[in-house]
Amino acid sequence: MMLMNDKKCPICKSYNLNKTKKKLRSGKLDFILSCDKCQFYFLTTNPIDNLISNKLDETRLKSAGLKIPNIKKDFENGTNQSKPLIEKYFAKSDINKNILEIGCSWGYFINLMKINKCKPYGIELNQVRNQFVNNKLNIKCFNNLDECENYNIKFHKIFLFYVIEYIPDISNYLNKLINLLEDGGKIILITPNLNDYLKDGFSNIGYKNFFYDDNAINYFSVKSLKRIMNKISHNNYSIKTEQGYSFLNHYNWYLTNKPKTTGIVGGDNFINQLTDKLDLDISFTSEIKSLIKNFDKSYKDILNRNNYGNNIIIEISK
Secondary structure, three states: OEEEOOOOOOOOOOOOEEEEEEEOOOOOEEEEEEEOOOOEEEOOOOOHHHHHOOOHHHHHOHHHOOOOOOHHHHHHHHHHHHHHHHHHHOOHHHOOOEEEEEOOOOOHHHHHHHHOOOEEEEEOOOHHHHHHHHHOOOOOEEOOHHHHHHOOOOEEEEEEEOOHHHOOOHHHHHHHHHHHEEEEEEEEEEEEEOOOHHHHOOOOHHHHHHHOOOOOOEEEOHHHHHHHHHHOOOOOEEEEEEOOOOHHHHHHHHHHOOOOOOOOOOOOOHHHHHHOOOOOOOOOHHHHHHHHHHHHHHHHHHHHHOOOOOEEEEEEEO
16 A cells, blocks of 8 residues: 555545555456545546446446346346335325436336336437336436536436446535425435445455445445535435345355455345245244344344445435
8 A cells, every 4th residue: 555645535635545456346456545544545546437328237247247137037037126125215295296216227216216206317329228217217317417408307316326436526516406495395326335344344355356346436335425415415325234235145256255246336135035935844943033033133233334335325305
């Protein structure tokens, strides 16, 4: 690790940065800059061209040995993982209201919002997916935020699921989103946590080589996101971490040093898959199932209490 002073932290503008060469998910070596004051890591590249040209999954999945699903399977997986998000974030007060999802991919989440009688819109840089949402789902999908702003629409809720890690100048971007909210509106975003226990607690080499992706340029902690919110002078927000991956996922990394497809971004269903296979004809099986589930819950609770859950969730209200 070396100190450098030709770049500055996007959050606090300090030039007192660390510069470390790390292996990215694709196997390429690159320099990652970090600000100790903000607890923030970042790359200086701009991923927009790769996102537009449908190259994200090449580094995010293929280069890590994971299969890129076809459109049908990807839409099915996305819909299944969106259902719990609908249960969590959809309210009857959303009916007939304008809802925006940024980075909407194939549109599975906003399609469910449409089914729930909302008025959904999307923003998607990836032109293959953008056209699918516009033409196949018949949901208006903008190419970028500037185009969306030109329509002068006010939104009741704006969602960003695993998106802000790809956006340069996130402080300015969030200010723009707040301006797009109607009074009483809310922004809900989820992003990976820099302080990931599998990376830092287990010190798993395979996961460390998997953690940094070529196109994900921002790596936020709770501390860095609080600093961003203070910078944009918007104090009506909440922030917490949520551990989506189970202990079994972490144990798989410990044994194999490589990922296992979960079908869920930021989480897995391994505990239920395991306990569902246990033989209920054996009298004490229910005790074993409870033991496994309670242990996993306690494991996640400890990580969340210490801001080490693998997901950071922010809700910003206007």
